[in-house]
Amino acid sequence: MKKFRIQSFVLILLAFVLGFSEFIIVGILDDIASQFSVNIAVVGYLVTIFALVYAVSTPIITSLIKSNLYRSLLLLMGIFTLGNLLTAVAPNYSVLVISRVVTAIVSGAAISLAMTFATAIAPLERRAWLISWIFSGFSIASVFGVPLGxxxxxxxxWRDTFYTITTFSVIxxxxxxxxxxxxxEQQKASGIGAQFVIFKDPRILLSVVVAMFSLAGVYVFYTYLRPILSQTLGYSPSMITLMLTLYGIMSLFSNQYSGKIADNRGLKAMPTVYVVExxxxVLMPLLLKSKFIGTVDVMLIGALMYLINSPVQLHILSVAEQDYPQSMVLASSLNSIFANFGISLGSAIGGIVVSNFGIQNVGVGGAFFTMITLIAVIMLNRTNKKYNK
Known part of the structure; x- marks a missing residue:
């Protein structure tokens, strides 16, 4: 049991470091924009670029992982560490973008391997607990990493922020x-195509649609959280770190409660969640007119944003374990792949909304994607019901 706890800590720390590197741009948008004399919306697209590269590269890399997963993880973490070091020393904005691309290429495959290790080392009754905590590593990055950075x-x-991330990466x-x-080891497939056969299953297709549009809806808003707190709600610079920490605590709760949902009603509970979200x-433009009510609305979204994680991750893994064992590493990555497609889509749409309609209207843009998610999760529950007959 002691060995399992230590291994669990390492996997959670791995998720924290990956999340720290990915999310920190949200907290230092203004500083990078000032350093390189670029518009804040342009720096916001760093979130879009990172997520898009992450999403596109992850299935390619995971499908190329043939055998020993430990050596594969070490290689990915080595590249990840060098990518963050390159960010820290970037002499101009172009090199900064390249460094973020390098980091993004390996981040998705690294968390996919972490999920695969979790499935292998955790007893069945502890699997939901460990997976929810690995996801919580990303929330801990929001609670402590983003405010610290x-x-x-x-x-x-901001360069010292990335030196800090590099240090965590080495540890x-x-x-x-x-x-x-x-x-x-992963069970060997006859070829890359044998791994991708998992996409023929409607349960998988609907699951990744839910994962994608769920975060797309949130990231239209979340990408511009710091400007919303400072410009729209009027928090002073000294309060921004505290508010980012509070939002991180809400997202940590979201990931932790996600594990409880997975252990109980699972995906069946999610339609109610998306109605509230x-x-x-939708009401955000009105609610942001009041500092108190607007803050409550922002924190509510933080508490809702990750509730889908454990239910959809365990659902995908259970389908793969039963019907597609040759695709376990790829299956482990699907949630993060399509969540990052959603982050890329949401942050890009957020930039368009901010540029054309004002930052106070990002919630309306996000609501469109949340509606799609609600429809998709209802369809997924109906499909699962058919398969379970």
Whole structure:
């Protein structure tokens, strides 16, 4: 049991470092824009680029992983560490973009392997717990990583934020070497096509649609969280770190409660969640006129944004484990792949909304995607019902 706890910590730390690197741009948008004299909406597209590269590269890399998963994870973490170091020393905005692309290429495959390790090391009754905590590693990055990185950026400079991330990456790399099993193998497929056969299953297709549009709806708004807090709600610079921390706590709750939902009603509970989220986004332009009510609405979305994670991840893994064992690593990555397609789509639409309609209207843009998610999750529940007959 002690060994399992240590291995679980390493996997959660891995998720934290990956999340810290991905999310930190939201907290330091203003500082990067100022450093390189570019528009804040242009820097916002760094979120779009990262997520799009992440989503496109992950299925390609995971399908090329043939055997030893431990060595594959070490290679990915090595590249990830170098990518963040390149960001820290980037002499201009173009090199910064390239460094983010390098980091994004390996991030999705790394978290996919973490999920595969979790499935292998966790007893069945602890699987939902561990997966929800791995997802929570990303929320912990929001709770502690983004505010810490924002503080470092405003106090010492944004480059020091990425030196900090690089340090965490090295520590994680060493812990992976010491504690994770070295002999974990994936069942060999006859070819790359044999892994992608999983996409013929309607349960998988609907699951990835839900994962994608769920985060698309949130990221229209979330990409511009710092400007919303400072410009629209009028929080002072000294309060921004506190508000980002509070939002991170809400998202941590979201991931933790996601595990409880997975252990109980699972996907059947999600239509209610998306109805509430839809209302919170549609009403956002009105609610942001009040500092208190607007803040409550923002934090509510933080509490809802990750509730889908564990239910949809466990659903995909259970389908793959039963019917597509040759696709387990790819299956482990599907949630993060399509969530990042959603992040890319949502952040891009958010930029269009901000540029053309004003930052106060991002919620309405997000509501459109949340409506699609609501329809998709209802269809997924009906499809699962048919398969379970």
């Amino acid at each position: 924002t503080w470092i950026s405003t106090t010492f400079g 994680t790399f060493l812990l992976v070497i010491k504690y994770l099993p070295h002999d974990l 839809l209302l919170a986004l």
